[in-house]
Amino acid sequence: MSRIVKLAVIPGDGIGREVIAEAERVLDAVTADSEVVFEKTTFSLGAGRFLETGDTLTDADLESIRAHDAILLGAVGGQPGDPRLKDANIERGLLLRLRFELDHYVNLRPSKLFAGASGPLANPGEIDFVVVREGTEGPYVGNGGSIRRGTPQEVANETSVNTAFGVERVVRYAFDLAERRSRRLTLVHKTNVLVHAGGMWKRIVDEVAAEHPDVAVDYLHVDAATIFLVTDPSRFDVIVTDNLFGDILTDLAGAVTGGIGLAASGNINPDGAFPSMFEPVHGSAPDIAGQQKADPTAAILSVAMLLEHLGLRDEAARVQRAVEQDIAAREGTRRTSEIGDAVIAGLQA
């Protein structure tokens, strides 16, 4: 009897559709002979859907997505400055809503400089770390507001909400991950300025560290962390940090390891109460959409993370290996689908 995995696919907007097409082909190919069967449902969500129907993510969409085992997402967001999207915040209403409603408290973002990939650094050294970004709290909660909007007396506030519950669970995840890697963990925050939130993060990391005496623990202010990401990225193994700092660091990390065309991510609910969601770090890039110019590698690597998350280790490893081989052999520009073809060919090897 074969195992059935119900997969919700959200291609989204712009290049999201093109890269997800390749990611799906790779998924189909790698599971063709396996006993696991992926039952896919495609959800048409994003700026495109909003322009057609005025909906971003309905309760019915959410309920239906929630009934799946996992989610594969491309990218969402329309043309910047499109007046018809002025009042739609697709990012908050769709992407962040999914992360919050499905309690994706671990936003997992590996950063690895693959052989053959070239980034902007002259002497990058070996780069292989993972950012464990908190996904359900911090400045992302949407607890903001303004008064006297649009006047010279406007005051606009944003509140970062942090709970010991939320911080502890993601910190524990990061320590467990560090135990399985090189046993080095770096907390990144800004404790000298954000003394309340930062102080709590620091205290919880110190407490959990006491249970992991074999993990070397380090602390960096976020500003200093950006310096080390470009001057000494090899120093990092596992970084644990809040939602906003994690957002910033992972884009920078993506750039340093050869561009966000290669950066995959998982929005994970480790408890398994809700489906986890895998997506490339990059956005919908409307400027190059529909031209087969996008690199589907980040989406394909997100499939590898998805497979790994579902316990399909062999399949995950085959995708990962095929991508690494493809990157190592790169030369010239290829169309989106050509990169998909090459990775699929590599699966056989």
Place this chain on the structure above:
Amino acid sequence: MSRIVKLAVIPGDGIGREVIAEAERVLDAVTADSEVVFEKTTFSLGAGRFLETGDTLTDADLESIRAHDAILLGAVGGQPGDPRLKDANIERGLLLRLRFELDHYVNLRPSKLFAGASGPLANPGEIDFVVVREGTEGPYVGNGGSIRRGTPQEVANETSVNTAFGVERVVRYAFDLAERRSRRLTLVHKTNVLVHAGGMWKRIVDEVAAEHPDVAVDYLHVDAATIFLVTDPSRFDVIVTDNLFGDILTDLAGAVTGGIGLAASGNINPDGAFPSMFEPVHGSAPDIAGQQKADPTAAILSVAMLLEHLGLRDEAARVQRAVEQDIAAREGTRRTSEIGDAVIAGLQA
């Protein structure tokens, strides 16, 4: 009759003292024959003072500093993890208190890749931009708190406070600066997540932009901005951004342009109601303090910014030129004072 400038000097802690010693020597040398006389008062403030007296910045200190025309600061902060400093937040109590009390609403941080300086990028191209960081609002206001501290039910919040008044004045400063430079201005924020604060920043930039039709205006999310800082830093001319994003971007910019040993900054009250304060971007680096290993260049360039701010254009240009010559001619390691000597020798040229 000579013009008298009353200068408050705060060497601070660690390498702050060593770099300020050189900065003062350069200041003395460049003003030796000029008609302006600097009357200096040295304030002993920082972790050292706290350990001796338990005071961080008394009201009397503040009043006395306020009576000066300008401030030159080295760096403050003790040994990380020093248990005696556990409850002292020197950064908030001293550095940030000065910025807030003296209404330093423009935190000006030039980023230039000098000939001869080498950063981590393989192909940096030309780098010459200025970050105009807001200095008196945002997540730095200290409007945070926590309940049930130290328990598993702790909730710790931090509120970013942003006013149209505060944003408009710094945005106007940035546009004026862009008019005197290459007429390109980039707003950096995270409008898709921090919709209230980000929305107000965007609206005000759009409004002020309408008065400056000759300035090309661009917007980047902070995460994307870090990517461009390492992949295409030449695109930037003037960046205007909030207090926290400015903190992060300027450390990264410092690294990209050859290290924060070269990065100067000004905390400016453009209205002249309060003395402006000039300081290197780097910290007190207790690990290398007292060993004559620190590079005093950032402190010396901060003197150039101070001179420029006081309208002493010729003196500022002489210091700037001497530093640039010194950087271009660098080879081998030199002691802190040797770099000071070299810059002073270059002043004659």
